[in-house]
Amino acid sequence: MKDVISDANFPRTKDGRVYHLGIRAGEVANRIITVGSLSRAETIASMLDSSPESFSLYSERGFQTITGCYRGVPVSIVCIGMGAPNVDFFIREVRECVRGDMLVIRLGSCGCLTDLPVGTLVLPKASVSVTRNFDFDFANGDFWEPPYRLSKSISADPELHNALQVSLNATRPATLKKPIFVDAVNASTDSFYSSQGRQTSFQDYNSNLIDHIKTAVPKVTTLEMETFFIFHLAASWRGRVHGSSASFPPLTTRPVVPTSPSPRSAEANSTSTEAPGQASILHEPPEKPMIRAAAV
């Protein structure tokens, strides 16, 4: 982005545009639906009033902001892509472009850790985060550090959560027979792979992670990558940012987590390309309990 004013704390262009979303005051509404994919943003935007004409901006950094009115009420749809860093750009930069309260609802997809039917709409009342512990020695194994950390839980904004539930119940087409589930806690992860328990070619020490999350977090139901970070920032900003979330489990009711043999076990057993000692390096020590059980 050109012509950035050199304010290291909060860079903007000379005409007042925030650095990553590319918008400025007047181009984003206080009521925001955030999504991860452009097609989802466009589908929702197609429901906006035809007049006044919507504003739309796709930033150099890949954030799409569409602002218009729904039944006369100003609303924005912001496509942020995935993960905590993008949530951080989104919440902080929009916060600098609006006055008064800022209401954020995430509409996204998720994995489901229970036997809820695929297509159930889940509105989590709280979320924890699951993050990779960078102090754990992933190359050699580590008896002293846990490979993942679970945070304490943080609640959705209760008023927005209730309003969303009431509104969805009132407006859901009768043909949609799947329930809306609200007695749920979400877990947001910092990786789609390691901290969601997927077994890949990397040594992630995560074969018992899903079971650990289910044991440590009462009512944990969904697994995705943004909700916790929205709830956390909303709660941090002196009560003027309100966050809620609704997710659909799109494909499976439970992530597939093979227990054995894992790809790296197979790798360890294949001696042809191993350096001396590599098999023992690949030996996985018993995983210690993750550091903190989440209190929900």
Ligand code: R1P
């Ligand atoms: C990973 O594939 C993405 O899908 C889920 C996760 O939170 C992550 O963003 O949500 P969305 O479909 O809403 O992006």
